[in-house]
Amino acid sequence: MNTILIVGAGGVGGVAAHKCAQLPEIFHEIHLASRTLSKCRLVATSIRQRTGQEISTHRVDADNLNEAIALLRNLSPDLLLNLALPYQNLTLMEACLATGTNYLDTANYESPETAGFEYKWQWRYHEEFREKNLCALLGSGFDPGVTNVFTSYASKHYFDEISELDIVDVNGGENNESFATNFNPEINIREVSAACRHWEGDRFVESPAFSTHRSFSCPEGLGDFEIYRMYHEELESLTAAFPSLRRAQFWMSFSPSYLQHLKVLTNVGMTSIHPIDYHGELIVPLQFLKSILPDPGSLGESTTGQTCIGCVLRGRKENQPRSIYIYNTCSHESSFRETGSQAVSYTTGVPAMIGAKLMLQKKWFEAGVWNMEHFDPDTFMEDLDSFGLSWSIEESDPFVRKACS
Template sequence: MSKVLVIGAGGVGSVAVHKMAMNPDIFSDIHLASRTVSKCDAIAESVKQRTGVDIQTYAIDADDVAATTKLIQSIGPKLVVNLALPYQDLAIMDACLAAGTHYLDTANYEPRDEAKFEYKWQWAYQDKFKQAGLMALLGSGFDPGVTSVFAMWLKKHKLKTIRLLDILDCNGGDHGQPFATNFNPEINIREVTAPARHWENGEFVETPAMGVKQQFDFEGVGPKNMYMMYHEELESLAKFLPDMERARFWMTFGDAYLQHLTVLQNVGMTRIDPVMYNGVEIIPLQFLKAVLPEPASLGATTKGKTNIGDIATGEALDGSGEKTFYVKNICDHEEAYAETGNQAVSYTTGVPAMIGAAMMLTGKWRGEGVFNIEQLDPDPFMEMLNSHGLPWTVEELDGPLSF
């Protein structure tokens, strides 16, 4: 029996649980917990209708380590899949250690009071998990996650070294809303408004948020403006690809999104420090999240495609000199919704969460301690991407990006 507990009932949690239920040979017993049990129940009902599989649901405050430990112990899963908020990573890791259970997440820890996400807090758990004989897998989403696996697959099969790496994340979908975010608004806006950083010549170089813009013609989407920003896989890729001279992360944003975001910043609605309102302390960004559309509600109206991939340049494995390869996935919002009831941004994160869990449960990935996805064999993960809804292609380019 491969029993699994998923914590988090947003769009990503919904996709992951649906895809787990579609693979009963790996996930024989699925449990879902969240602060709001009604969200879990709605996902369970959808899973039952689509697959016939029953999902057990629970209410849990994942910030409460003791309560989460008790829940894990009562269920007895082989693996806990953390699809809750990044703020809760350490609490859930503590609960897994206390309960003696393996751990997986899709995004690294971020303190509530500072928009600074990095791996140092979770890497510090290395000895604890190793001594407990447990495995913690970090960043098994798309970016981070698949983008890192793409890089390591190229390193294994195409390039002796990776000198230059550009990760390009394009969401060409249109949800019809004046302003909405395709994943948790609080996390999305904190991420987008933070200063950009890229890796160059052995250190991170910081530039203003949204300060560097380029246009790129994305297959299946068309020309889009993309902006250089910081993303957590740059930190782990710089660690596990020591020969890398430069690594950058790019994400596309429409003009209307940026105009709305600029106004919200200017009036203080993206602040993460508390303010007093009618005698009550509130955090403006959390209030903004409450009035924006729920990302999980956007699936029914979103049309278009996502296109996410890596462009890597380095010395070819076959000794033919320097080469550039582009490996990418294109995902259709409407097809993702038809299969799981969620749009492609949730789908592209939830499917890799399921695949990472499958790697651990089947023993294809195993170890004791804390692991980033770059440290593990990319081949079985890449194989499952092709057969579970996120097929990829690889092509050789004439050279690296000209900018």
């Protein structure tokens, strides 16, 4: 009898709940909890309509350790899927340790007061999870998550040694908004405004945000996009797991309009995370901005196009240089039809379900705190294909412009 508790009823939590409900033979009992109970109920109604399954809903303030512990004690789930904001990761890991619950998340801890992210806060819990025979799987979304699995799958089957990694995240989707972020605007803007870091030789080097960019031609005729190098958390765990890497970079596509909006909002101070005194109230400008921007969840219905996320790997196999590109493309429209959310949430929520499935099946289970590349990638790659995120491999380097034919 497997019981799971999903915390977070935004786009990703909603997708994961839908996907888990599609597999009642694995997920026998599903609980969904959020600060806002009405959001859980909307997801439950959608699941009932789409799959005929019932899930339970609960209110919880995931910032409050005692509330989280009380809910876990009450439900005794085998696994907590933390799909709330990354601010809550440490509280929820503590709650899992206190109650003997396994743990999974999709994004690493961030402090509300400091932009920038690193795994050290969560890796610190490794010994405690190990001692209690509990497993914590970190970053089981798409990027991080599937990108880690792609890398370890390529390393296992295509290379004797990998030396370069480029992760490329293209959102070719369009909606009717002049400015809208793909996911939680606060987290998104914090992430993309941070200084860029990439792995060069044997260390991370820093460069200004948005200072390095290039054109990228997506496969399957999705078109050309301008991609910008930025820091992303899987670079930290992957460069540690694959020490042969001499360069590792993360790239994300942004439209000229998105960048113009971000630049202006930053110029005037609206993206600042430092509270200001507004008529006696302390208000964080970025949080106020978030409150007036479109809720990414509301854009699912109007978003068209595809995402295209993948890894370019270069290295050697049997002493020959080799380059491959592993990627997934995902349609916003079909994601919305299946789960009520667009592809950005879909591509994160499906790997969360797969990670949870493999943990419950004990295929991916080892006491301690682990990133995705720790476990065997083959079974995860099979599940990606089976559960909506099929992938392709090209034996070529998309960063090298093909000659005109």
